[in-house]
Amino acid sequence: MNGGSGRRRLHSRGSAGRDPEPVRRPAGGNVRFRRSRGVLPPDRFTTRSRLAWLNSATSRIGTTLDLERTAQELAEFTVPRFADGAAVDILESVLRGDEGARWTEPGIPAMRATALCAIEELSSLEPTPVGETFVHAEQPHETLLHRYCLRQGKPVLLSRMRDDDFIRVAPTASAASKMRAAGVHSYLAVPLIARGLLLGSADFVRGPGTPPFSSTDLALAEQLASKAAVFIDNARLYGREREHVVSLQRSLLPRVTPATPGLLVHSEYAPSVARHGVGGDWYDVMGLPGGRTALMVGDVMGHGLPAAATMGRLRTVGRTLMTLDMAPERILARLDLATRDLEDEQVATCLCAVYDPADSTYTLASAGHLPPLLIDGQGSAEFVPVPTGAPLGAGVIPYDPLRLRVPDGAHLVMYTDGLVKTREEDVDTQLERLRSAALGLPPGALERGGLVECAPAAAARFDEAVLLITTGAALPAGDLRVWELPKDGRAASVARGLVTEQLAAWGLAELADVSELVVSELVGNALRYGNGPGLLRLLRGERLVVEVSDTGPDLPQIQHVDLSDEGGRGLQLINMLCRRWGSCRTATGKVVWAEQNMPS
Helix, strand or coil: CCCCCCCCEECCCCCCCCCCCCEECCCCCCCEEECCCCCCCCCCCCHHHHHHHHHHHHHHCCCCCCHHHHHHHHHHHHCCCCCCEEEEEEEHHHHCCCCCECCCCCCCCCEEEEEEEEEHHHCCCCCCCCCCEECHHHCCCCCHHHHHHHHHCCCEEECCCCCCHHHHHCCCHHHHHHHHHHCCCEEEEEEEEECCEEEEEEEEEECCCCCCCCHHHHHHHHHHHHHHHHHHHHHHHHHHHHHHHHHHHHHHCCCCCCCECCEEEEEEEECCCCHHHCEEEEEEEEECHHHCEEEEEEEEEEECHHHHHHHHHHHHHHHHHHHCCCCHHHHHHHHHHHHHCCCCCCCEEEEEEEEECCCCEEEEEEECCCCCEEECCCCCEEECCCCEECCECCCCCCCCCEEEECCCCCEEEEECHHHCCCCCCCHHHHHHHHHHHHHCCCCCCCCCCHHHHHCCCCCCCCCCEEEEEEEECCCCCCCEEEEECCCCCCHHHHHHHHHHHHHHHHCCHHHHHHHHHHHHHHHHHHHHHCCCEEEEEEEECCEEEEEEEECCCCCCCCCCCCCCCCCCCHHHHHHHHCCEEEEEECCCCEEEEEEEECCC
16 A cells, blocks of 8 residues: 555565565554454464355445445454454545546556554554545655555565565655564555456555465455455445435525515525435425415435436426415425326425415415424424325325414424434424424524534434424515405505505605506406405515405416407506516415516
8 A cells, every 4th residue: 555654554575476565554543453362263274264254254344335434344354363454545536436547557546544453463553544645656665565556456465574575565664664663574465456447455464473474365365355346346336326416416406595575594405424315305495476485395205316306306396386376285286296297106295385474474285294393482382283195196185275373583494304203213202302402492593503403313314304494574664565455346446546655655656657557457357357356465575566366266367359359458468567477376265466676
């Protein structure tokens, strides 16, 4: 293995034309030590025990898909049964998830000390600390490990090391001296090659009281290295796929949350501690007409690239439906149909909400999702009893909405199950712990994301989690005006007068002409098709919004009219004069709205 100026290796003299390679020794807190071996087991070098030992490597190396852990398992597996000390170095490119190198390539690739293990008698050696990167250019000279293992893909064996062999194995004179003083007398190094690519190297040493490495030991080490290299390469491939999935998932989540009137939103994505925990958790926030805010949190069941891809599709469909200003229960019904159309037949849970700052209310609907947590800011926190429908893709609709009024300053916490679930406790117990943790946070910590750190599953979270915290805030004084209109023929005249007077008070008199035309058309349609107008709302924000509600079931649409037709052009005029317009259903009917840009 290669080492920097501070890296020490063990050397051993080879036979049959094989050159030795440096071995790392434990020299600090990052090196593991075995207990002193004492008398060697009598069967240590029998043919039967060798084969049994090599066969057991399959169950003791590569127990996880963690690359560094696999390297450490290789080092620990060989000490003290096969060697007194072992070191494993992995190419930097492999640790990054890239492919390894071919030993025919010129130069020595950058390596990193990845694993060390040795008996106590060799604790005085100076290995390169685990995690330190080194390249050949940093070495005072080229060692046998560089020359043969890393450059030619060949093993190195020094059965009985002579005095001049130590400097051929160690990167520095100091390292050679330490090896000599510790009584190291035999050295063996093998390359780690899998699927035709060099991944790294492993080197071994033996000290006093241990027989020297033989050609049989060399053959055994090569077979062990071949097995271990496959495990290491599998971990590399899995790590690379996981990084791709994480990158895909992060690119599919919102980059920023929009600023919406009367609502502060904090969002957070917490990756899984476990490598397999990447999946399909998502959230979305969107501003709606009239100052309302649409919120969504979802979780695709399963992990990996298929779950992340499904998440991206469902979030796109959900965002499109929210753009249409649909009610939460109707959004979930449409998402259920979209989920059933997916070819991979996956299932997802989802919680959808719309916040209206005019009356500080949430309208919520759930498709098999965990209930949101409402913290009222007065020392109380309770889970909101949203009717739980079937998960998306199950084909069981409709969904039942819940309308919830909250006090100013209250927090609504929407999350996915990765925040609470563990392998030991049931969900109800973990939910209660989440509620207690939320109450125990100091002021302001909730908005800064402190709940992720103190959530029940934070320390051992094996699944990713999404957290969405909303805080209601009163609209700026006077920015929202609401009036109840008469249901007779005076409604249009009254509405025009109210709008004109309010725009003059806001200093927006230049918008009065268009606003009068818009409100006249909206009120006229409500009188003709909606059983009379209900409420008139005027909102001043980034844009001026005019809304009229009624109890009619039919949503307005632009009609095709002939030149001779006397009516049917009202919505066409609104469409040309306003930035945009639309309608949405409510529990009692519908709301029709129109937006105008504010004067520059």
